[in-house]
Amino acid sequence: MVIYGVALLSLCYLAGVILGDLLGTLIGVDANVGGVGIAMLLLLLASNSTSIKLNLGSVTASGITFWSAMYIPIVIAMAAKQNVFAAVNHGWMAIIAGVLAVAASFALIPVLSRLGRDKTAP
Amino acid sequence: MIEQLTELLVKNGLITAFVFVGLIMAVSNWFSARFTRGHIHGSAIAIALGLLLAYIGGSVSGGSKGLADVSLFTGVGLLGGAMFRDFAIVATAYGAELDALKKAGWVGALSVLIGVVLSFFIGALVAISFGYDDPIAITTIGAGAATYIVGPVTGTALGASSDIIALSVAAGLTKSILVMLGTPLIARFIGLDNPHSALIYGGLMGTTSGVAAGLAATDPKLVPYGAMTATFYTGVGCLLGPSVLYFLVVALV
Numbered sequence: 001m002v003i004y005g006v007a008l009l010s011l012c013y014l015a016g017v018i019l020g021d022l023l024g025t026l027i028g029v030d031a032n033v034g035g036v037g038i039a040m041l042l043l044l045l046a047s048n049s050t051s052i053k054l055n056l057g058s059v060t061a062s063g064i065t066f067w068s069a070m071y072i073p074i075v076i077a078m079a080a081k082q083n084v085f086a087a088v089n090h091g092w093m094a095i096i097a098g099v100l101a102v103a104a105s106f107a108l109i110p111v112l113s114r115l116g117r118d119k120t121a122p
Numbered sequence: 123m124i125e126q127l128t129e130l131l132v133k134n135g136l137i138t139a140f141v142f143v144g145l146i147m148a149v150s151n152w153f154s155a156r157f158t159r160g161h162i163h164g165s166a167i168a169i170a171l172g173l174l175l176a177y178i179g180g181s182v183s184g185g186s187k188g189l190a191d192v193s194l195f196t197g198v199g200l201l202g203g204a205m206f207r208d209f210a211i212v213a214t215a216y217g218a219e220l221d222a223l224k225k226a227g228w229v230g231a232l233s234v235l236i237g238v239v240l241s242f243f244i245g246a247l248v249a250i251s252f253g254y255d256d257p258i259a260i261t262t263i264g265a266g267a268a269t270y271i272v273g274p275v276t277g278t279a280l281g282a283s284s285d286i287i288a289l290s291v292a293a294g295l296t297k298s299i300l301v302m303l304g305t306p307l308i309a310r311f312i313g314l315d316n317p318h319s320a321l322i323y324g325g326l327m328g329t330t331s332g333v334a335a336g337l338a339a340t341d342p343k344l345v346p347y348g349a350m351t352a353t354f355y356t357g358v359g360c361l362l363g364p365s366v367l368y369f370l371v372v373a374l375v
Contacts, residue, residue: 040211041215072168075210077172078203081198083188085176094293097293097296098296109326112326113313
């Protein structure tokens with residue numbers, strides 16, 4: 001049943017967000033710490049467990065894959081609701097800070113990728 | 123007649139948003155095939171178009187939610203809001219490889235930490251070079267260069283003035299928009315084509331919306347890996363910003 005897939009996804013989402021909130025409170029931050037990441041791990045574990053028989057193509061799974069496919073359209077809507085006007089009109093300092101932060105982070109990706117590879121290579 | 127129609131579309135905002143995004147996607151895919159022969163991904167064009175419309179919406183309405191402040195498009199705000207975005211991100215985890223995650227576990231965690239500290243110090247240095255000498259202002263702007271959530275959270279915790287907080291949000295927004303637009307263009311040059319580097323990319327960039335859109339326009343298969351690490355970034359930033367990083371700034375300035 002499609003609703004089983006949607007319900008499982010929703011359950012993982014809620015559990016993750018609640019745990020992320022608890023984690024935030026625990027370490028004393030007013031923010032959700034990794035709630036979505038935890039939810040993703042839960043869904044991964046659930047979909048890999050043998051007791052919940054889920055496979056791509058089953059009707060239950062389509063309750064999850066539909067939302068996964070809706071991801072790009074949602075991201076487009078998200079882009080359309082960003083405060084681009086404020087970002088562009090807040091002067092050079094904010095723009096320079098943002099641009100340099102992105103450039104430096106991009107530059108570090110190949111460095112860190114190599115680091116991880118070397119350590120995990122057999 | 124037109125008034126009645128508008129009212130109806132506003133009342134069914136979310137459904138109107140589905141049609142709206144569908145149209146943007148169709149135009150973008152057509153543009154991608156017709157003018158770039160598929161070289162620039164349709165979704166990359168759609169995201170750029172979304173940002174452009176957000177700019178127009180913001181300048182017309184004077185609000186802070188881009189196109190969603192124009193009454194006809196309030197549904198876009200709901201569809202593109204944090205609830206649907208995070209829900210869809212979680213859904214992308216279905217079918218991801220558990221092994222890739224296990225392998226990159228520690229580098230992923232390390233990349234989040236390095237990403238926060240790196241962006242923070244660059245933002246702080248820019249603030250100093252623009253003549254700010256108050257540690258609270260420097261810390262808040264630095265935190266904003268991490269993400270536009272870390273900035274205000276840090277600024278509020280430290281008692282920064284609202285114009286400094288607004289600046290930190292603008293820095294974070296610039297970062298997020300640039301990650302959305304820049305990722306598909308630069309992916310080839312930084313080896314962003316496998317789950318391992320996507321995990322690190324998510325951790326270094328940290329802006330969930332930027333990473334989400336950037337990977338969607340690059341290779342949708344990489345989305346779960348980047349999104350997974352990125353969601354820890356804001357939490358770590360909010361933790362370090364008003365504490366360790368602030369003390370460091372006080373000690374150094």
